[in-house]
Amino acid sequence: xxxxxxxxxxxxxxxxxxxxRRCLKLLRDPEAARDATQxxxxxxxxxxxxxxxxEAVLPWIYRVATNHCLNLRRNAHRRGxxxxxxxxxxxxxxxxxxxxxxxxxxAQSLLSRFDATTQTVAVGVLVDGMEHEEVxxxxxxxxxxxxxxxxxxxxxxxxxxxxxx
Amino acid sequence: xxxxxxxxDLALEGYLVDRERSPVAAHVSACAGCSAQIARMEAxxxxxxxxxxxxxxxxxxxxxTPRPWWRARAWMVPVPAVLLSALALVVLLRPQPPDRPADxxxxxxxxxxGALALTxxxxxxxxxxxxxxxxxxxxxxxxxFTVRPGRPCRLWVVSADASGEVSRIFPTDGDGGARFDQGxxxxxxxxxxxxxxxxxxxxxxxxxxxxxxxxxxAVSAAVGSGERGVRSVRVIPGLPDGTSQxxxxxxxx
Numbered sequence: 056x057x058x059x060x061x062x063x064x065x066x067x068x069x070x071x072x073x074x075x076r077r078c079l080k081l082l083r084d085p086e087a088a089r090d091a092t093q094x095x096x097x098x099x100x101x102x103x104x105x106x107x108x109x110e111a112v113l114p115w116i117y118r119v120a121t122n123h124c125l126n127l128r129r130n131a132h133r134r135g136x137x138x139x140x141x142x143x144x145x146x147x148x149x150x151x152x153x154x155x156x157x158x159x160x161x162a163q164s165l166l167s168r169f170d171a172t173t174q175t176v177a178v179g180v181l182v183d184g185m186e187h188e189e190v191x192x193x194x195x196x197x198x199x200x201x202x203x204x205x206x207x208x209x210x211x212x213x214x215x216x217x218x219x220x
Numbered sequence: 221x222x223x224x225x226x227x228x229d230l231a232l233e234g235y236l237v238d239r240e241r242s243p244v245a246a247h248v249s250a251c252a253g254c255s256a257q258i259a260r261m262e263a264x265x266x267x268x269x270x271x272x273x274x275x276x277x278x279x280x281x282x283x284x285t286p287r288p289w290w291r292a293r294a295w296m297v298p299v300p301a302v303l304l305s306a307l308a309l310v311v312l313l314r315p316q317p318p319d320r321p322a323d324x325x326x327x328x329x330x331x332x333x334g335a336l337a338l339t340x341x342x343x344x345x346x347x348x349x350x351x352x353x354x355x356x357x358x359x360x361x362x363x364x365f366t367v368r369p370g371r372p373c374r375l376w377v378v379s380a381d382a383s384g385e386v387s388r389i390f391p392t393d394g395d396g397g398a399r400f401d402q403g404x405x406x407x408x409x410x411x412x413x414x415x416x417x418x419x420x421x422x423x424x425x426x427x428x429x430x431x432x433x434x435x436x437x438a439v440s441a442a443v444g445s446g447e448r449g450v451r452s453v454r455v456i457p458g459l460p461d462g463t464s465q466x467x468x469x470x471x472x473x
Contacts, residue, residue, distance in 0.1 A: 059284045059285060060281040060282075060284050060285055061281075061393065061394070061395075062284070063280055063281050063283070063284030064277050064280065064281050064392070064393040065393060067273065067276075067277055067280045068269070068273060068277075068392075068393065071268050071269075071272065071273055072261075072264065072265030072268045072269065073233045073236075073265075075264060075265070075267075075268040075272055076229070076233070076261055076264050076265065076268075077229070079264060080229065085267075086360060086414070089271075089272045089275070089276065089411065092268070092272060092276065093272075093276035093279055093280060096276075096280045096283075097279060097280060097283040100280055100283050100284040101283065101284075103284060109237075113230065113233055113234055113237065114230065117230050117233065179228075183228050183229050183230070184225075184226070184228055185228040185230065186228075189228055189230065189231070193230060
């Protein structure tokens with residue numbers, strides 16, 4: 056086995072659990088999470104050097120895994136596959152004081168209608184209960200961008216609900 | 221709860237990486253909810269190591285390998301039919317390898333190598349049970365393996381399916397084969413890929429180091445692609461003298 060393959064296997068053993076947990080949380084299905092974990096890591100190992108940067112790797116793999124799994128959910132939603140769009144587990148209200156429960160419930164039902172970055176922001180704040188600073192650091196954007204995207208997301212979501220009703 | 225806000229999943233992942241330096245360590249140790257969450261995360265990590273990793277690592281390894289120039293589309297050029305005919309003739313006239321052993325040959329090669337027994341277990345909620353050769357299993361079943369070699373060796377367990385793909389099962393990393401002195405259950409296991417059809421597991425116990433590439437070549441050459449080869453080929457020819465073998469066929473679906 057080549058050196059790159061060996062390094063990739065070692066890194067997969069080390070960081071795969073974090074990817075798997077993330078995929079399991081977002082996809083809510085062990086089989087789907089297993090496949091998604093492999094797919095995410097296939098993307099990650101294309102940049103082995105970045106994957107070996109222990110200090111910076113976790114937010115990166117978290118972001119790639121989140122984007123990938125949200126894409127899977129969005130595609131499954133478009134195909135009408137209900138099993139692949141199981142409800143996300145919302146963060147507890149005390150864990151996410153910045154938003155109210157109706158906002159978070161709304162977010163869940165409308166998530167798949169938004170672009171990938173907005174989805175990642177919404178999931179980070181509303182589903183994972185992350186602080187805006189934490190989401191910003193994980194995504195490599197400013198805190199202001201996170202706040203703006205979240206605000207637009209909630210505005211559009213409320214408008215959508217009003218229109219639908 | 222400690223009264224403070226519970227850390228996010230990402231922060232807890234950071235805690236699992238380095239508990240001592242984690243800024244949320246104090247909170248986690250004092251918060252029953254977070255401790256339970258950490259326990260769940262560890263259990264999921266263990267599931268990954270036992271079942272997901274062995275079943276998926278091969279594709280990750282393959283993705284880490286730069287694509288050889290001769291497989292890149294940019295290098296594909298039309299080959300004149302005459303040249304193709306000449307190549308076909310060369311292949312046809314090439315000396316053929318010696319006859320491979322009969323399909324029901326099992327056990328040792330090269331004289332005194334000890335016999336080897338491979339057993340595949342189906343793991344489900346009811347516990348584990350040994351599978352018979354050719355037994356049908358769910359296409360996403362989780363499998364475990366025991367191997368009993370006749371003597372210390374370097375062990376490989378690989379599988380071949382009808383697509384012609386040879387999958388590495390054990391050891392999950394490194395090359396040369398795992399040192400295997402005593403028989404017993406192999407760590408980890410495999411999760412089947414969900415595709416219906418036959419899959420054959422081979423345990424290959426070599427007297428010395430045996431490269432994975434050589435194992436793949438030998439298994440691919442013997443089994444080829446298609447269901448017939450998977451079902452009929454029980455022994456892999458072309459391995460070093462003294463290599464003992466065992467194989468078990470399962471039918472997914």
